[in-house]
Amino acid sequence: xxxxxxxxxxxxxxxxxxxxxxxxxxxxxxxxxxxxxxxxxxxxxxxxxxxxxxxxxxxxxxxxxxxxxxxxxxxxxxxxxxxxxxxxxxxxxxxxxxxxxxxxxxxxxxxxx
Amino acid sequence: xxxxxxxxxxxxxxxxxxxxxxxxxxxxxxxxxxxxxxxxxxxxxxxxxxxxxxxxxxxxxxxxxxxxxxxxxxxxxxxxxxxxxxxxxxxxxxxxxxxxxxxxxxxxxxxx
Numbered sequence: 334x335x336x337x338x339x340x341x342x343x344x345x346x347x348x349x350x351x352x353x354x355x356x357x358x359x360x361x362x363x364x365x366x367x368x369x370x371x372x373x374x375x376x377x378x379x380x381x382x383x384x385x386x387x388x389x390x391x392x393x394x395x396x397x398x399x400x401x402x403x404x405x406x407x408x409x410x411x412x413x414x415x416x417x418x419x420x421x422x423x424x425x426x427x428x429x430x431x432x433x434x435x436x437x438x439x440x441x442x443x444x445x446x
Numbered sequence: 447x448x449x450x451x452x453x454x455x456x457x458x459x460x461x462x463x464x465x466x467x468x469x470x471x472x473x474x475x476x477x478x479x480x481x482x483x484x485x486x487x488x489x490x491x492x493x494x495x496x497x498x499x500x501x502x503x504x505x506x507x508x509x510x511x512x513x514x515x516x517x518x519x520x521x522x523x524x525x526x527x528x529x530x531x532x533x534x535x536x537x538x539x540x541x542x543x544x545x546x547x548x549x550x551x552x553x554x555x556x557x558x
Contacts, residue, residue: 376551381545432545
């Protein structure tokens with residue numbers, strides 16, 4: 334059974350803190366993605382990675398960075414959290430060339446106070 | 447850039463058919479999909495259609511694609527309370543680019 338796990342379901346951080354969101358997949362997928370989900374805005378792509386140490390900016394990369402040191406793990410980093418980064422963060426993975434079939438983790442609801 | 451639009455909310459009675467609509471702007475879309483998000487969960491791929499198809503049926507689900515109008519719809523026959531969820535339309539542009547553009551999501555409420 335395919336699985337994408339995220340390190341936390343709920344997270345509360347203070348403004349200015351550095352925040353790490355971790356995502357792990359066990360399907361040997363090449364592609365991994367980070368989205369944020371906000372009511373009325375749907376899913377917006379922050380970053381994606383198509384291989385280890387490779388990354389591409391999505392639609393809203395500002396204020397975020399990513400790291401992919403191992404194929405199974407893709408980390409999202411908020412260098413200095415701000416209140417407008419309060420959101421649901423979803424990680425996904427897919428096989429190379431099959432981005433139409435993405436497998437999603439359960440999400441991390443991040444609140445920045 | 448690409449844009450995918452959906453209405454935000456749909457309410458139907460149990461046993462009726464639901465039709466969720468989506469419009470997109472990218473005429474070079476290769477794949478168009480429907481994802482389902484149940485409460486407290488991530489998204490799950492429901493079905494997809496290639497851009498050279500007009501219709502795809504999978505049990506209670508029927509996907510219709512009108513390429514001329516750039517309109518995609520998902521019909522759920524005999525809607526059940528377990529179908530209550532947010533449904534996202536999504537598309538992948540042509541050219542082998544990996545990025546998927548998601549719509550805003552339609553929240554389907556099924557009334558018993």
